[in-house]
Amino acid sequence: MRLLVAGDIDPVAVDNPGGCSDFLLLGDHAGRLIPAQLGELELRPDELERHIAWDIGVAGLGAQLAQRLDAMFIRQTYSRLVIDCNRGPGSSGAMASVSDGTYIAGNAALGAGGRAAREGEIFAPYHAAIGAELDRRAGRPTVLVSLHSFTPSLAGIVRPWRFGVLHRNDSAFSAAVLRSLTEAFGNDVGDNQPYAMDGTDFTIPYHADLRGLDYLEMEVRQDLIAVAEGQQRIADLLAPVLTSCRPNARARSLAASP
Numbered sequence: 001m002r003l004l005v006a007g008d009i010d011p012v013a014v015d016n017p018g019g020c021s022d023f024l025l026l027g028d029h030a031g032r033l034i035p036a037q038l039g040e041l042e043l044r045p046d047e048l049e050r051h052i053a054w055d056i057g058v059a060g061l062g063a064q065l066a067q068r069l070d071a072m073f074i075r076q077t078y079s080r081l082v083i084d085c086n087r088g089p090g091s092s093g094a095m096a097s098v099s100d101g102t103y104i105a106g107n108a109a110l111g112a113g114g115r116a117a118r119e120g121e122i123f124a125p126y127h128a129a130i131g132a133e134l135d136r137r138a139g140r141p142t143v144l145v146s147l148h149s150f151t152p153s154l155a156g157i158v159r160p161w162r163f164g165v166l167h168r169n170d171s172a173f174s175a176a177v178l179r180s181l182t183e184a185f186g187n188d189v190g191d192n193q194p195y196a197m198d199g200t201d202f203t204i205p206y207h208a209d210l211r212g213l214d215y216l217e218m219e220v221r222q223d224l225i226a227v228a229e230g231q232q233r234i235a236d237l238l239a240p241v242l243t244s245c246r247p248n249a250r251a252r253s254l255a256a257s258p
Contacts, residue, residue: 003117008035011122012129015073016066022249023242024133026146027062027075028086028126028203029055034079041081041106052099053079055149057225062147064235069242071145074133076126081107083118085126086146088202094123100154130207143173143249144208144215145242149222150194164190164219166197173214176248180241195219214249216242 004011013031032054034040040048047053059075066073076085081104087094095115097108134142152159163181167174181189197204197217208215218238225231 001113001117003035003037003114003121005036009033009077011076011078011125013075013077014129015063015075016070017072019066019070019072021069021071022141022246023069023071023143023145024130024137025062025066025069025071025073026130026144026203027055027058027073028146029080029084029148030059030062030075031077032079033077034082038082038106041079041104043081043102043104043106047102048079048081050100050102051149051151051222052102053081055080055147056151056222057149057220057227057231058147060228060231061149061220061225061235064231065145065147065239065242068235068239072133074126074129076122078122083123085123086201086203089119089123091200091202093200094119100151127203127206130203134207134211134213141249141251142211142213143246144204144213146203146215146217148217148219149225150219152221152223154194159194159221160188161190161193161219162188162221162224164193164195166192166195166201166217166219167215168197170252171214171216173245173249174216176245177216177218177241180245184241190219208252212252214252 032048062073062075084094095107095110097104162185165174165178178191204215204217220234225234
């Protein structure tokens, strides 16, 4: 039985599809839609506005950066609560039953068929689109930039950083961006904060390591990009940083560990 039916939109959206930049922007959690058949996962509408459902502001920030950099931005349109496209298929966090204290009733009794439908109709097309674009660019320099946002506090703990650069100490480009932002903002920039790039991440290890590409996984605090004005302001700030750090990007060894 199919998950997506008439009226449901495509799980993949592309901003600035003709972009010529070496950057390829990605938005794993940019959308918050729920397929009609899932009945909003039995959540209240206000819960689907929260950070548990999506990376607030990333869709707008990515679109703004795509314009400034002349880059393509590939983004996911469905909520991370349906399936988290930055988690490997079958992982415990891919279709969470609890997120930041909220019980996701529509995921609690999810069977094998339901999981397979979400993987096949949402997760797989999104990553296939990224892979197809990277295949099209074969032999051409490309830097993957995965855009995320984080809530200013979680479980009562304040997260003061404006930006976070997530990496595995194997990216010249990430190191250059981290240095540049730290010079400008000091302790407001997190080095593997508020998250560390670890074994739970899927997108960058899968696509960058497979092809030996350099990368950046960027976190932006959500209150800075919750509205269009903030998205434009942060895009104005980040675009020249990414551009100036681009010469530091390099092809990485195909033997790099995920």
